[in-house]
Amino acid sequence: MTGEHADRIAFIRTHATVESPPLTPELKLWLAKEATELWEATEEFLAEKGLPPPFWAFAWAGGQALARFAMDRPEIVKDKRVLDFGAGCGMVAIAALMAGAKDALAVDLDEFAAASALLNGTENGVMPKAFAGDATTLAPDDFDVILAADVCYDRRQADPATAWLRQAVNAGTEVYIGDPGRRYFPDEDLEPLADYDIPTPVALEQYPITPTRVWRLTAS
Numbered sequence: 001m002t003g004e005h006a007d008r009i010a011f012i013r014t015h016a017t018v019e020s021p022p023l024t025p026e027l028k029l030w031l032a033k034e035a036t037e038l039w040e041a042t043e044e045f046l047a048e049k050g051l052p053p054p055f056w057a058f059a060w061a062g063g064q065a066l067a068r069f070a071m072d073r074p075e076i077v078k079d080k081r082v083l084d085f086g087a088g089c090g091m092v093a094i095a096a097l098m099a100g101a102k103d104a105l106a107v108d109l110d111e112f113a114a115a116s117a118l119l120n121g122t123e124n125g126v127m128p129k130a131f132a133g134d135a136t137t138l139a140p141d142d143f144d145v146i147l148a149a150d151v152c153y154d155r156r157q158a159d160p161a162t163a164w165l166r167q168a169v170n171a172g173t174e175v176y177i178g179d180p181g182r183r184y185f186p187d188e189d190l191e192p193l194a195d196y197d198i199p200t201p202v203a204l205e206q207y208p209i210t211p212t213r214v215w216r217l218t219a220s
């Protein structure tokens with residue numbers, strides 16, 4: 001473990017606690033306990049250091065839906081090479097491994113997210129791989145299944161993510177997306193697969209329940 005990785009793990013252990021998200025009680029994840037307070041405190045602290053906001057400190061509605069879906073429908077990931085695109089805390093990669101995936105790579109732009117995916121893997125007795133970087137630089141055919149949860153909230157990230165996911169599906173890789181109707185979610189080539197009503201902190205999502213859907217992206 002490098003010194004920087006150890007520092008990030010220590011930071012997560014200091015600023016988060018082990019929680020089970022409402023839709024995936026079987027997962028244990030290091031998350032912000034009081035979503036907003038700790039989120040804001042952590043965000044401020046990280047901003048001072050020029051680091052991105054702590055998306056890894058929350059199990060987003062899209063991630064909960066896609067993790068639930070993978071665990072309830074293990075055949076979509078069983079024995080497959082899985083990519084968790086925009087992994088945050090890594091919950092989708094972890095759920096895929098628990099459902100029998102051959103391997104799972106959790107990729108996020110944020111180094112803290114990569115550290116948190118590894119820490120959370122250990123917490124759940126599985127070992128995702130983690131990579132901090134831009135998932136759109138990866139070769140889609142290195143994966144059998146791509147799972148992308150809640151990556152369409154910001155146009156600068158959603159547009160390239162969607163374009164790359166389309167490229168992947170057109171090349172023959174299965175792509176599943178979990179999304180609660182974020183602003184930049186694509187509106188075509190989508191097959192709805194499952195709906196969930198997810199309890200979410202009002203301060204973070206505006207409503208106590210966030211309806212969230214899992215889709216399969218279809219070839220165009």
Ligand SMILES: C[S@@+](CC[C@H](N)C(=O)[O-])C[C@H]1O[C@@H](n2cnc3c(N)ncnc32)[C@H](O)[C@@H]1O
Binds near residue numbers: 110134
């Ligand atoms: C709202 S969070 C969702 C995290 C997790 N999937 C979940 O549902 O809990 C979105 C994450 O996507 C990551 N992200 C967006 N575009 C990305 C890209 N091109 N490559 C890697 N990560 C990306 C962001 O850094 C952020 O951590």
